[in-house]
Each structure stands twice: as structure tokens, then as C-alpha cells.
Amino acid sequence: MxxxxxxxxxxxxxxxxxxxxxxxxxxxxxxxxxxxxxxxxxPVQEIKDATDRLLEEAGKDILQYSASEGYLGLREWIADRYRSKNLIVHPDNILITNGSQQGMDLLGKTLLNDNDDIIIEEPGYLGAIQAFSLYRSSFHPVPVSEEGIDLDAFHNTVTRHSIKLFYCVPNFQNPSGISYSEGNRQTIALMLKGRRTILMEDDPYGELRFLGKEKSSFYQLMPEYTLLLGSFSKIVAPSFRIGWIVAHDKIMEKLVIAKQASDLHTNYFCQRIIHRYLRDNDIDxxxxxxxxxxxxxxxxxxxxxxxxxxxxxxxxxxxxxxxxxxxxxxxxxxxxxxxxxxxxxxxxxxxxxxxxxxxxxxxxxxxxxxxxxxxxxxxxxxxxxxxxxxxxxx
Amino acid sequence: MxxxxxxxxxxxxxxxxxxxxxxxxxxxxxxxxxxxxxxxxxPVQEIKDATDRLLEEAGKDILQYSASEGYLGLREWIADRYRSKNLIVHPDNILITNGSQQGMDLLGKTLLNDNDDIIIEEPGYLGAIQAFSLYRSSFHPVPVSEEGIDLDAFHNTVTRHSIKLFYCVPNFQNPSGISYSEGNRQTIALMLKGRRTILMEDDPYGELRFLGKEKSSFYQLMPEYTLLLGSFSKIVAPSFRIGWIVAHDKIMEKLVIAKQASDLHTNYFCQRIIHRYLRDNDIDxxxxxxxxxxxxxxxxxxxxxxxxxxxxxxxxxxxxxxxxxxxxxxxxxxxxxxxxxxxxxxxxxxxxxxxxxxxxxxxxxxxxxxxxxxxxxxxxxxxxxxxxxxxxxx
Incomplete structure (x- = not known):
């Protein structure tokens, strides 16, 4: 062998x-x-309470197979949360994934052909490099600093190559902790205007701001070409492996097929527990x-x-x-x-x-x-x- | 778009x-x-008891990130279970997956290049057709009957093509309910001898025999070339999405990389719950x-x-x-x-x-x-x- x-x-x-x-x-x-x-x-005690109540009230339901898209109640909660931050997202445009890492894998499956050109940040998130390597991407690393992406290098790269995808973590990036300034985001959106580059905005840390002002999401600046990844790992519990992708109808349709082929659906028991926990507690x-x-x-x-x-x-x-x-x-x-x-x-x-x-x-x-x-x-x-x-x- | x-x-x-x-x-x-x-x-009440005890005793541990290979205690339980059925498997050769569906995806990622020739059963499991389609397999369907695979057609296919993989569900197949006879299994193992075909033995239903005698696993007949997929979905709860792959050291090493890139690790909370449930109850x-x-x-x-x-x-x-x-x-x-x-x-x-x-x-x-x-x-x-x-x- x-x-x-x-x-x-x-x-x-x-x-x-x-x-x-x-x-x-x-x-x-x-x-x-x-x-x-x-x-x-x-929140150990709160998770215990949520689990106990659910198992008492809907034990058989939450142990059965479920939908590939994910639990509707949870998708509605996520849509409501976005609405409170002025992002308009319909629950039908949310796919529940096994953490945002799976979001990358499913988007790789759905969008990337061998040798497609993609921009990643330098330094960049190792998990993204791993995920996209599986789809044999051609990586174009562009440096980041405390201001965000290096705009000259970014401009050079998008003009010289036909970039399929730009993967970024604009808030408190892993590994560097840097965030994109408001101006940096606006300029990126302008530079990508008229191109067909898809921007993958990975935002697992967005809720964890302890300094400074909230910035615009790329999903607000260029909604048509942005895919948004989110996660409960950093605000509730990582072991549950519950994240999500926000995508347009057309992409959603393909993503659901990729999700079925990959693992049928995300752990439903934990989707329901998180939803119940969010319902019964003050997440803010x-x-x-x-x-x-x-x-x-x-x-x-x-x-x-x-x-x-x-x-x-x-x-x-x-x-x-x-x-x-x-x-x-x-x-x-x-x-x-x-x-x-x-x-x-x-x-x-x-x-x-x-x-x-x-x-x-x-x-x-x-x-x-x-x-x-x-x-x-x-x-x-x-x-x-x-x-x-x-x-x-x- | x-x-x-x-x-x-x-x-x-x-x-x-x-x-x-x-x-x-x-x-x-x-x-x-x-x-x-x-x-x-x-087993709703038993799952509730297991979850309560775990959250009381190890609440913080079971909510944290964990290893890509899966929880060692659960892998040991699976190895012990195999031993009781005369299959010798080391816990290090078990990877915990999101149900056996993910086993197929990870093996597809690790083993299949575009246009690799693979044998599937006809009729065959739709989830496998979906999973391997993503890796652009060239499918060679071989009919199954109440005896197992059609041996003439199988022989023709393995001699005419360089078959990379043979995917089968030898026990109570989905969709047909058929099982491979002991003789059918022995003949397949003989026909594959000296070839480099990998046999993927998907066994989600194996424990659910209500008639007839247990048959040999391909893992016993041709251990070197068999990959075994298992699942708790049919004997404990499907919503947990917990399955596993048994594979040799060399393949395990690559599978762990594929697992990391796909979703870091399987839901750890539910791995621990299933393990605790199995420890505290009589699964037989x-x-x-x-x-x-x-x-x-x-x-x-x-x-x-x-x-x-x-x-x-x-x-x-x-x-x-x-x-x-x-x-x-x-x-x-x-x-x-x-x-x-x-x-x-x-x-x-x-x-x-x-x-x-x-x-x-x-x-x-x-x-x-x-x-x-x-x-x-x-x-x-x-x-x-x-x-x-x-x-x-x-």
C-alpha cells in the first residue's frame, strides 16, 4: 500500500x-x-440545563437524523443576530457546518478547480491553507499589517491574475491579531468591483472585540460577492463544532449537495442544545x-x-x-x-x-x-x- | 455569479x-x-444520565477543542468491541468521523484522483455515489443479488480495469437489504489477491442481524487491503453523527491530515457522551x-x-x-x-x-x-x- x-x-x-x-x-x-x-x-451549567430540558421535552426528536441545511430554529437565530448588526440575511441562506473549518472545505468543494488562483493573507490561517490545498489551489499570499491587507500588493495581484477567491479574516486575525481598518475594507471592495472574485470573509472572532469600534463587514460592502463564515466555537463551546456559511441561493443549492456528500448533516443534538442555550440565556x-x-x-x-x-x-x-x-x-x-x-x-x-x-x-x-x-x-x-x-x- | x-x-x-x-x-x-x-x-433516559454525569464531572473538558483522531477512550471501546468479534484492531488505527458518510469523503480525499476506476454495487448506496462523485471517480457498477456480488461481472471488471477501490456494504445493504454469503466473500478475496485494489467495507448495519449466521468481515479475509467503516448511528443515535474508519498506519497518517483540513475534529461533546453511555449501559x-x-x-x-x-x-x-x-x-x-x-x-x-x-x-x-x-x-x-x-x- x-x-x-x-x-x-x-x-x-x-x-x-x-x-x-x-x-x-x-x-x-x-x-x-x-x-x-x-x-x-x-457556560457548563447553562448547557446542562438546556440539554436536560431538551431531552425531557423532545428526546426522540433530537436523537434522530435531520436536514442537511441545519436546524431552522438555529438558522433563524443567526439571521436575527445579523439583523441586530444591520446585516440582512435570510435563514434560507444559512448552512450549518461543523465549525467554520468545514465551511472552507465545502466552499472548496463547490467552487475550486485545480490551480484556481486564490489570495490568502500572509501570515494566514493554517486551517485555510490546509483546506484549500486539498482543492489544489494556486496560492497568492498578500501581506497584512495592523492596517489590514497591503493594498499595493493586493492591487497588483488582482490585476495580474484572474483571482477566483480572496480568503480573509478581517477581525482579529489568526495568527496575527490584526484587524482591517474601515478604509482598508472600503478600498478592497472598490478594487474588486467589476471583477468576479469571491471574497470569503471568515469571522470566528468578530464578537470578541474589547477595544475600538466595530467595522463594516464585507457582506455589507459587496454583498453579491461575499461569502460569510461564522462560528459558535469562540462564544459558546468549540467541542460542539457548530459554525455556518452565509451564501446566495445559487451557491446554497450546491453547498447543500456538497454537505450531503460530506457527512449528511451537522450534529443535530448539539445544534438543538446551542439553540436552546441561546433562547434561555443572555448571550450578550x-x-x-x-x-x-x-x-x-x-x-x-x-x-x-x-x-x-x-x-x-x-x-x-x-x-x-x-x-x-x-x-x-x-x-x-x-x-x-x-x-x-x-x-x-x-x-x-x-x-x-x-x-x-x-x-x-x-x-x-x-x-x-x-x-x-x-x-x-x-x-x-x-x-x-x-x-x-x-x-x-x- | x-x-x-x-x-x-x-x-x-x-x-x-x-x-x-x-x-x-x-x-x-x-x-x-x-x-x-x-x-x-x-435510549433517551440513558443519554440524559450519561450527559448529566459528564457535565458534572468534566464539564469544561468536554466543551473544549480536542484531537483530530477522536477521543481515545471511544477508540479503545471500538477496538475492544472488534476484539470480541475476533477482529484485531489497534485504537491508533481508528479515526472518529462524522458518521460513516464522512469516512467516505475522507477516504475519497486521501485516495482518489480524477477518473480513478472504482467498483460500486448495483443497486448501490446513494451516499457513496455522491461522496465519490466529488472526487470524479469513474464508476463501474456490478450487480448484487441475495448471494452477494455477481462474481462473473466482478471478475470481468477487475481484470479489464485497474480498479483502485471496491466499495461495498456486505451486511444488509442499503438499498436492497441483501447480504454477501460466506462463499461470495471468500471468492471476492481470492479474486482480489495480488491486485492492489482497496476494499472499502461499509458496515453500518452489521450489528442489526435478526436471522442467519454472522459472516466473515473482509477485514479478516484480506486485512492488508481492507478499510472498514463503522457507525453508532444505527445502534445508539444518528443525530450525534459519530462513526469511524479503521485503516493502516500509513493511511491513518494521511486521513488525520484530511480530517484536520475538513473540520478539525468530530464533535467531542457527543464522542464523550456516547463513550459514557457505552460504559454505563449494556449495549448488547x-x-x-x-x-x-x-x-x-x-x-x-x-x-x-x-x-x-x-x-x-x-x-x-x-x-x-x-x-x-x-x-x-x-x-x-x-x-x-x-x-x-x-x-x-x-x-x-x-x-x-x-x-x-x-x-x-x-x-x-x-x-x-x-x-x-x-x-x-x-x-x-x-x-x-x-x-x-x-x-x-x-
Whole structure:
């Protein structure tokens, strides 16, 4: 059973992060490597109440097979939520998926032919690189900064290539924590006007803003060509794997076929539990609690970085989400820092997996959402010492 | 947004069954069209107990992200279950999937290139035809009968083509209810010896035998080239979407990458609930209850068919599972019967969607698992009247 594999599967990068996470199983290691929400904020009791009530009232229903589109009640809730943010979406244009990761897979299945040109962010979300690699995309990475996408590079790429798809995470991006400014979004929408590029707006962190003002969604700026991905993983519970795609009728029709072929439908039991939880509880109050906690954790990390990192080391200043991004002095490989850091019992993700075809980069990702403030301080101090010793050596 | 779709998505047949199911929403229609387990047998109270205990003891854990391979405890349970049936499988060779439907998608992703030749059963499982269509397979349907696959046709196909994959449901097949005899399985294994064909053994119904003797699994007959798919949908609850793939180390490694790219991991909350349910309850006792009920429902249908159907109409005699298969006299289209039957408030699935490129076939599928015995009798009587009137007219 040697050469039995498909060509596409050998194109997909293995998640390097998984390997790193194995090293962090040692409890004495402070890990900023994960991408996990803060487990202390999970609404355990509320989920228990919702589940108990549902099983009592509709036990047989919620254990049976269900529709490929997803539970209508939940799709209505999502549509209502968008309406409260001035986005007009009909429940029929929402497909429930196994987290937004599956949204990418289904859109890849539905839209992408081999070698289709797509723009991704650099650095970009590893899960998207993996998902689109399966459909043998030709990647065009365009750099992002604290302002958003690099507009010159973006313009060059859309004029030189026939871009099928632009995948972006405009709010509190994974891995960098950056957000697109209002102007950046407007300019992108203008640049894409008259082209047939589809913009895939992945927004798993949008609700987790603790600083600054809410920005326009691309779905508002260019509704006809935007596909919107959402998720309950960061505001309710990731283990449920419940996300969604917002798409036009024509695309929805094909997406439902792709969904049937992929797994018939998303876990219905958990769709009903989330819906019941949302109905019986004040989700805005819960989200405020998460925002406040992550805001404090982010502040603890930014403050500790200012105190303990050498001045040559640069950091992003996220207004929300779970990550921040570090740029080391040129020539210092994040992999070298990682190896040294592990011996000092602190871990992070070197930037490499967030690039297509780049190695030994001088950037790295830090996660603050899953580590408490005191531990953040200790961990950043340890990492600061490692950085100082390596930068002096250079 | 017209010509934006991938070539692959236009190859996938839409599930015609979905359209039919809409017609059966009318409560006065007796429907043999579904493919649903009997909801009255769902272990609602036991699931509630398992969920309550888990949320009390490990609430935060079971709401967090988890491993792409699936929960180790559940993989160990599955390996133990196989061991009790003399199949030696290591937990590391089990990947938890969103039902066995996702098993097909992940194997398609991992193994199939465009135009790879694959053998499917005729009639065959629609979900498999959909899943493999996405990977642009070249289908070679080989007929099945109550003995199993047509061995002459199978031999011809494997000698004339370089067959990458043979997909089969050897126990109580969907749609026909047939099973492969022991001899049929042995001969297939012999015919494939020395070839590099991968056999995908899909076994969602294997536990639901109410008649006859258990047969060898292909995984026992040709372990090196068999991939085994399993599911909890028919023995615990389908809404959980929990199934699995058994595969060799090398394939597992690629499958895990495909799983990450597809949806990170299967719903962890429900993996833990099923595991806890299996630990705290006697699953064999529960399965016996399902077997006995389905055996009675199957007998009610077979008896009613003998009583009410014209003698020219033939039926299979399943030893387990949820379906039986009707062959009408030549020239009588099941679609014609369907249209007449709906006016008489009885529904089924015409055979068409279970074939690749065949229309107006003279076969149809009946489901007995989701209809009680008395209703089965009434429905089959109605259908018998429709058949009589159509056969006389001819």
C-alpha cells in the first residue's frame, strides 16, 4: 500500500502546531502555543440545563437524523443576530457546518478547480491553507499589517491574475491579531468591483472585540460577492463544532449537495442544545464576560512584553480575539527561539506554518486567551530572558 | 455569479430522496421512503444520565477543542468491541468521523484522483455515489443479488480495469437489504489477491442481524487491503453523527491530515457522551431490543407483501438491517408506481437514485425500521392495490 494516495493529499501541509502541542503536554511548560478559548468561561451549567430540558421535552426528536441545511430554529437565530448588526440575511441562506473549518472545505468543494488562483493573507490561517490545498489551489499570499491587507500588493495581484477567491479574516486575525481598518475594507471592495472574485470573509472572532469600534463587514460592502463564515466555537463551546456559511441561493443549492456528500448533516443534538442555550440565556452578557476577560489577558501580555522583551522585538496590538504576533529582529529564526524557549519551559508557535513556502521566519504567534494573567506575566518574562540571551549572542 | 462552480460539484447527483421525503411530510401518508432508525428505541433516559454525569464531572473538558483522531477512550471501546468479534484492531488505527458518510469523503480525499476506476454495487448506496462523485471517480457498477456480488461481472471488471477501490456494504445493504454469503466473500478475496485494489467495507448495519449466521468481515479475509467503516448511528443515535474508519498506519497518517483540513475534529461533546453511555449501559441488551423490533417489523412487511402484492412482484428477504428491495415486472417503472402510490397515501423510494445513469428502473426500496407493524400492514395493502391496478392495466 505505497503509492495509493491521491495527488491532492500530498499537497496538504501537516499541522506543525499539533507537533508543538505535544511538547506542551508537560504541565511545567507555560504554553502560548494553543489556540483555545478560556475553558473557565464555558457556560457548563447553562448547557446542562438546556440539554436536560431538551431531552425531557423532545428526546426522540433530537436523537434522530435531520436536514442537511441545519436546524431552522438555529438558522433563524443567526439571521436575527445579523439583523441586530444591520446585516440582512435570510435563514434560507444559512448552512450549518461543523465549525467554520468545514465551511472552507465545502466552499472548496463547490467552487475550486485545480490551480484556481486564490489570495490568502500572509501570515494566514493554517486551517485555510490546509483546506484549500486539498482543492489544489494556486496560492497568492498578500501581506497584512495592523492596517489590514497591503493594498499595493493586493492591487497588483488582482490585476495580474484572474483571482477566483480572496480568503480573509478581517477581525482579529489568526495568527496575527490584526484587524482591517474601515478604509482598508472600503478600498478592497472598490478594487474588486467589476471583477468576479469571491471574497470569503471568515469571522470566528468578530464578537470578541474589547477595544475600538466595530467595522463594516464585507457582506455589507459587496454583498453579491461575499461569502460569510461564522462560528459558535469562540462564544459558546468549540467541542460542539457548530459554525455556518452565509451564501446566495445559487451557491446554497450546491453547498447543500456538497454537505450531503460530506457527512449528511451537522450534529443535530448539539445544534438543538446551542439553540436552546441561546433562547434561555443572555448571550450578550456572556460575550461581555469573555471580552472583558480576554481584554485583561491581552493587556497583561502587552504590558509584560513592554517590560520584559528587548526593544527590537515588535508586537501587534489586537483590539479583540485571542492572539498577538511578534516580529523578531531580522535573521533571528523563531524556530531557534522556540528550541531555546522549550528548555526554559515556555512555548509558542513559530510563524512558519502560517506562510506558504517560507521557512525559518522571524515571526511567531502568542495566544493569551487560554492562560491566566499571572501565568502570562511569568511566561513572557521567561520568553523575554530567552530573547535577550539570543539577541545579545547575535 | 453564474459559472463560478467547480467541475466536481456538477458531477454529484442531488439526493432525489430528499425531494421524495418532502412529499411524505403529509401525516396521512404512510412512508416507507425514509432510512431512519426507529425513534421509539432511542435510549433517551440513558443519554440524559450519561450527559448529566459528564457535565458534572468534566464539564469544561468536554466543551473544549480536542484531537483530530477522536477521543481515545471511544477508540479503545471500538477496538475492544472488534476484539470480541475476533477482529484485531489497534485504537491508533481508528479515526472518529462524522458518521460513516464522512469516512467516505475522507477516504475519497486521501485516495482518489480524477477518473480513478472504482467498483460500486448495483443497486448501490446513494451516499457513496455522491461522496465519490466529488472526487470524479469513474464508476463501474456490478450487480448484487441475495448471494452477494455477481462474481462473473466482478471478475470481468477487475481484470479489464485497474480498479483502485471496491466499495461495498456486505451486511444488509442499503438499498436492497441483501447480504454477501460466506462463499461470495471468500471468492471476492481470492479474486482480489495480488491486485492492489482497496476494499472499502461499509458496515453500518452489521450489528442489526435478526436471522442467519454472522459472516466473515473482509477485514479478516484480506486485512492488508481492507478499510472498514463503522457507525453508532444505527445502534445508539444518528443525530450525534459519530462513526469511524479503521485503516493502516500509513493511511491513518494521511486521513488525520484530511480530517484536520475538513473540520478539525468530530464533535467531542457527543464522542464523550456516547463513550459514557457505552460504559454505563449494556449495549448488547440494547442491540438485542433493536434486532427483535426490526425482525418483527421485517416479518410484518414480508408477510403483508406475500398477502397483498401480485405474485409477479419480487422481494428480497433480509437477515438484518432496515430495508427490503422490490423488483416489479419488466417494463413497469417504479416512478409510475410512485406517482400512483402517493395519491393512495403511501410512499417509497423508486430505485433510480441507487443506479449510476439509469432511469425509470423497475425496482424500489422499502424501509420497515421506522414504521410500526400495524402501519406496515396497512401501507403494504395500499401499495398492493396500486400495484394490482397498474399490472392489470398493462
Amino acid at each position: 505505497g503509492d495509493i494516495f491521491s495527488d491532492r493529499i500530498s499537497d496538504v501541509p501537516r499541522s506543525f502546531i499539533r507537533e508543538i502541542l505535544k511538547l506542551t503536554l508537560d504541565k511545567s511548560v507555560i504554553s502560548f502555543a494553543g489556540g483555545l478559548p478560556n475553558r473557565d468561561l464555558f 452578557k456572556h460575550i461581555r464576560k469573555i471580552r472583558e476577560a480576554y481584554g485583561r489577558q491581552r493587556d497583561a501580555m502587552v504590558t509584560a512584553i513592554q517590560e520584559y522583551f528587548p526593544a527590537e522585538v515588535l508586537s501587534t496590538h489586537p483590539e479583540g480575539g485571542m492572539f498577538l504576533w511578534i516580529t523578531l529582529p531580522k535573521g533571528l529564526s523563531a524556530m531557534t527561539v522556540f528550541t531555546a524557549a522549550i528548555t526554559q519551559k515556555v512555548a509558542f508557535v513559530p510563524g512558519d506554518p502560517f506562510y506558504v513556502n517560507k521557512n525559518d521566519v522571524n515571526t511567531l504567534r502568542l495566544n493569551y486567551s487560554s492562560v491566566d494573567e499571572e501565568t502570562i506575566r511569568t511566561g513572557i518574562q521567561r520568553l523575554g530572558n530567552v530573547l535577550k540571551s539570543l539577541i545579545i549572542k547575535k | 453564474g459559472d463560478i462552480f467547480s467541475d466536481r460539484i456538477s458531477d454529484v447527483p442531488r439526493s432525489f430522496i430528499r425531494e421524495i421525503l418532502k412529499l411524505t411530510l403529509d401525516k396521512s401518508v404512510i412512508s416507507f421512503a425514509g432510512g431512519l432508525p426507529n425513534r421509539d428505541l432511542f 441488551k440494547h442491540i438485542r431490543k433493536i434486532r427483535e423490533a426490526y425482525g418483527r417489523q421485517r416479518d410484518a412487511m414480508v408477510t403483508a407483501i406475500q398477502e397483498y402484492f401480485p405474485a409477479e412482484v419480487l422481494s428480497t428477504h433480509p437477515e438484518g438491517g432496515m430495508f427490503l428491495w422490490i423488483t416489479l415486472p419488466k417494463g413497469l417503472s417504479a416512478m409510475t408506481v410512485f406517482t400512483a402510490a402517493i395519491t393512495q397515501k403511501v410512499a417509497f423510494v423508486p430505485g433510480d437514485p441507487f443506479y449510476v445513469n439509469k432511469n425509470d428502473v423497475n425496482t424500489l426500496r422499502l424501509n420497515y425500521s421506522s414504521v410500526d407493524e400495524e402501519t406496515i400492514r396497512t401501507g403494504i395493502q395500499r401499495l398492493g392495490n396500486v400495484l394490482k391496478s397498474l399490472i392489470i392495466k398493462k
